[in-house]
Amino acid sequence: MQNNSNNRLPTPLLRVTKLTKKFGDFVANDSLDLSIEAGKVHALLGENGAGKSTLVKMMYGALQPTSGVIEWQGQRVTVANPAHARDLGIGMVFQHFSLFEALTVVENISLALPPQLRQADLSQRIASLSNDYGLPLNPEALVADLSVGERQRIEIVRCLLQQPKLLIMDEPTAVLTPQEAQALFSTLRRLVAEGCAVLYISHRLEEVRQICHDATILRHGQLVAEVDPQVETAATLAQLMVGSSVHQVNRPANNAVGPVLLQLKHLNQPSNTPFGVALVDINLSVKTGEILAIAGVAGNGQGELFGVISGEEGDRSSRSMVLMNQVCNQLTINQRRQLGAAFVPEERMGHGAVEHLSLTDNILLSRHACNDTPNPLNRGLMGIDRAQLATLNATIGRDYDVRKGREDAQAGSLSGGNLQKFVVGRELNRKPKVLVINQPTWGVDAGAAALIRQAVIDLSRQGSAILVISQDLDEIFELADTIAVISRGQLSAGYAAAQLSREDIGLMMAGSHEQNNAGSGT
Amino acid sequence: MSAYEAIILTIITASTPLLLAAIGELVVERSGVLNLGIEGMMVMGAVCGFAAAHVSGSAWLGVIAAVMGGVAMSLLFALLTQTLITNQVATGLAITLLGLGLSGLIGSDFVGLPGVKLSNVSIPWLTELPYVGRLVFGQDPLVYVSIVLTAGVAYGLKYTRWGLIIRAVGQSHSSAHALGYRVIAVRYACIAFGGATSGLAGAYLSLVYTPQWIENMTAGRGWIALALGVFSTWLPGRLAAGAYLFGGVWILGLYAQAMGLGIPSQLLSSLPYVATILALVVISTNRRLSVINTPASLGQGFVPDR
């Protein structure tokens, strides 16, 4: 096939040499070397922001390298665009799915395939292939009606239909239950046995040790190590990723559990959009000094539950929520804050903070009506108390280690981890009696995550009631005294964290606690 | 020609410019772009069409010039909103204000001059058929163009790959980009198509409806065409029905004036605008329908990360 004699055996399927990508002055990938061999699962490890996504996007043609060489089966190539990558035999499953909600499964898949295929034939091939690999799918279903796991299957089937030689998967298990993840692993093992290569991006070390043959570790855009994951431990891998020993979250025993501060009783909430999730008969209670964590796969009603508890949505006439011994459905979010509650939403940008506003303005955002500062922040006709906001900003910045370009920077200029520390710090600075926090450390680096988790634990041990909503099981086990699981808008009972295993939670995530499963399709 | 034929003919004449402008905008919006500049593109089409036809004496050259005028304005819109990522609402307004001004400037030399009318189709024998001959075989050519375009768009969006790509881009530009589609190029093409049909709609006004140039002769039809898009929930069949309904309302007002029922003419003239508002209210009561068909990224600029 190729006549350039090579003294190396065997030729790697894909090799990148001195690959560099700069965004302006920022070096996202700094002269990386990496080779991937057929029939193996190769892990790409690194923290958020280490440059993993940038690297694979260049392999997939979604980004163009600033300099460096990509070789495919021994030949130097320029991957011009994703279509070209697919022609070469490279398929990719994105972390954020590239799916179209209002289109059917078959339409979604056909968009990634050559235009000659007829949709009727394609439907048949989807059905047969998805059954072969244990990824059942109904080709005519509307994507909007499918669960996250099913959506991921579309992405995988879409790749497999092109018989890829290399399959790139970006954080595939982040959205899956442990059982779904195991099913995915067996699909991957079968693919590898057929000679396909898999580039597996993750920051979950246990699963990397479970299925990967090689591992490349990135930190701050640079390659720091190539290791055999089978001989490493999770701890050594973590150290390589983070670059220093990993912060251990210190969690003192919880012996000061007092009265209930937050309670939901038979809360029902119909979905207000066609593709939303309805909340069904939700019951929960959080006591002083307790951390209740709600686990669940994304899109099962977490956002809706947060909205009802914060007061941004919900039926004002019902009597299903009690905060500080007071029925509070009729109260606005600011009245709930005045009772001592604080809220941290999932989306930092656009919900918890405003991109083009300064940090002081962003403090004003959630605290203008709290009345818990020495003087009111909003002085009516006297205007806003800017001096006090500046002091608060300095305090929050110091206490929660918010790194910023200048003291009162715009929120949009902070990195994800620093903005999350700011948004959490803004609320914790109030010493709230009740804290509701949705996905506390989603997409932030390990250092910021450890700081935030420690701060949340410390607050609870000082006597606050805390409700954590998270899809990260590691985080749940690190924080929770009590665990409940949400699926399809239904919440399980709360169990002491020590009584539960990951597998138990996985079963509940898949809906084992739901009262009626009439709607389940698969 | 019987009275009913005359009424239906005038309704079709009043509806066709609405349908032409709206079917183009439907494609634009399906690709995720909100172009509020229809009125400006339409009035530019009208003045370019009139001027070219008057100078050359050929109505068909007028039609071509009208299409080019509409496309030119739409490309200006595309340049701003797609390449420079400006606010689509404000840019659409700018197109309208600029179009109204520019058309007035170009047209100032043509006010009161005789125009060239695009003649009706005439097929020996068929057109003379009783009752249906004039209606089916004797319209002006642009009526057939509007119907063919509507059918083509309906079929194309639903069954062709191009249609699928347009819907995909309108649904989620980031997903489409991730799959390797050139979002901005697709949107440029759709915007240009919208400009072309708006230009045609303008040509219809100055070459068929009233073959002369009158300042601001679009009289808000571009905005009504926009409302038709919302009213139809972006479905071409409903769009056509809506366009004929509005044409009917327009003509109803004119007939009532002509009959002199003692109703103030201003009240009758306001009927199309009142009807537009009412139609928007009625359609909004079925929110699920609108939400499902609304292109999810409508009006949002797309910036690829490089």
Next chain:
Amino acid sequence: MQIVLEKRSQASSWMNVMSPVLAVSLTVIMGGLIFAAIGKPPLTALYLYFIDPLTSWWSIEEVLVKAGPLVLIGVGLAVCFKANVWNIGAEGQLTVGALMGAMVPILFGDWQGPWALVAMLLLGAVGGAMFAFIPAWLKTRFGVNEILTSLMLVYIAQLLLDWMVRGPWKDPHGFNFPKSVAFEGWHLLPMWGDGRMHLGLVIALVIALVLYWVMRNNLKGFEIRVVGSAPRAGAFAGFSQTKMVWFCFALSGALAGLAGLIEVAGPIGQLQPHISPNYGFTAIIVAFLGRLNPLGVVFAGLLLAVSYIGGEGVQIELGISDKTTQVFQGMLLFFILMCDTLILYRIRYLSAKPVTGSGDAS
């Protein structure tokens, strides 16, 4: 070489100031080219357009008289657009405000005195606000797009005015001209100077200054900025989107209505079928050119007023259609939108061209 836009990490405050300057310069250059293209001396035309109106006290007064309504409507719209509420029916609200305020001289012609004038001003504002409540109600109650409804209502308002001055409110002694009775005494705004300057301009300036302070230092201004740029963050802050829609339409409608009343009780002095040279639409340009900042709107309003007077000047002196004014205004909005891109993005020239095409793949 390839030119790409690159997002700035912080919005550029330098470009925020420079963008209108750049836009005006580009408009002047394009304007010169247009004049040259239609065979008129470009420099003379530009001089007549932008400088000549400022060379005599008489025309400066005219500029100020035109700037009044533009600023008044423009500050209201600036607040609306900042809050992402798209009231583009100010022209209609202006018309209804004029009609409401004119009730005093037309229906209660005998009521003279300062309170009659105050009543007129209040009625003008109330009329504009009430008319603006129609799109506000349709949006908050039914979710109907306010752009379309507010615009449709412009046509309806103008037809209403047309009917009133040709029908019920026609001056019975007016030789059948479509005009109302001429306003007299306290039904006219106090005037001074050569008899054109009136109280309206003072009102506009005061309101612009108040709104400037509110937008900058008051929680309401903060609320407007947050709800407009990030609705979900607005809900998180406890600000109601629905109330914001009502507030914006009330404010901008009242100011447009006031502007309408000031026109009929000032320069015009009676009702007639056309009471505004598109002030309601031109104010959209004023709002954007003024960076949606009330102080900026004052300057932008003056500039566009100059373009109205300059447009009349070139028409008289060079015989150029007064439509050039509208073209200038449209271009100005265009260029300001273009230049605004530079506030959030910077232009970068890429010299390293990624090789495209898949030829080397096989």
